[in-house]
Amino acid sequence: MKSMVLFLLGLMVPVAATAATEDARRVQSAEIVERFQETLGQRLKQALTAGGPVAAIAVCQREAPAIAARLSAETGARVGRTALRVRNPANQPDADARAVLERFDQAIRAGVERPPESFEVMRDGQARYLKAIVTQPICLNCHGATVDPQVEQALARHYPDDQARGYAAGDLRGAFFVHWPASRGGD
Numbered sequence: 001m002k003s004m005v006l007f008l009l010g011l012m013v014p015v016a017a018t019a020a021t022e023d024a025r026r027v028q029s030a031e032i033v034e035r036f037q038e039t040l041g042q043r044l045k046q047a048l049t050a051g052g053p054v055a056a057i058a059v060c061q062r063e064a065p066a067i068a069a070r071l072s073a074e075t076g077a078r079v080g081r082t083a084l085r086v087r088n089p090a091n092q093p094d095a096d097a098r099a100v101l102e103r104f105d106q107a108i109r110a111g112v113e114r115p116p117e118s119f120e121v122m123r124d125g126q127a128r129y130l131k132a133i134v135t136q137p138i139c140l141n142c143h144g145a146t147v148d149p150q151v152e153q154a155l156a157r158h159y160p161d162d163q164a165r166g167y168a169a170g171d172l173r174g175a176f177f178v179h180w181p182a183s184r185g186g187d
């Protein structure tokens with residue numbers, strides 16, 4: 001019996017240490033995503049007010065990747081946005097992210113109150129955080145089923161393979177992701 005207890009303790013110590021590192025990355029991920037969402041949301045609103053949706057397309061096109069690149073450089077994680085149906089093919093999810101997005105979609109359809117999040121640590125110590133992005137009324141300017149014909153034209157010019165249309169407010173639009181490299185697991 002005694003040896004059993006010791007055996008269990010031996011197992012628990014490294015698990016606890018790993019969990020602490022995981023929690024730090026999880027908390028930091030949520031902060032990064034909050035900054036991303038806030039900065040982009042402000043820029044989008046400014047652009048829509050100042051120049052309307054056609055002009056704001058350029059902001060989404062330039063600013064979203066620029067903010068993501070800045071946060072990535074600052075934190076050492078790979079930060080970005082993805083979705084089940086993408087406007088920019090560069091935002092296509094891999095199989096793991098797609099599975100998480102499918103779960104988010106189901107949760108939102110089932111009526112969860114807050115945007116779902118997910119944090120997974122891979123066997124090699126890489127970690128990935130995703131947080132659902134829910135469609136707001138303002139998003140329908142460019143992601144709704146019907147958009148202004150000028151928006152339609154501008155989108156067709158920049159994104160000939162656009163799949164990110166036909167959303168309604170409350171739908172899952174996509175997710176922010178924060179992907180931590182394995183080397184972070186050791187600190």
Ligand code: HEC
Nearest residue numbers: 053056057060061081083086087088091139141142164174
């Ligand atoms: C003025 C037009 C416009 C509005 C309004 C807009 N978007 Fe977008 N959205 C875009 C463009 C353009 C892209 C492609 C950006 C790129 O090239 O990376 C995009 C891409 C995205 C992506 C990345 C995945 C993909 O489809 O490539 C997400 C997620 C997204 N938008 C969510 C939103 C949400 C949520 C809102 C409302 C808060 C919103 N968008 C409002 C134009 C818009």
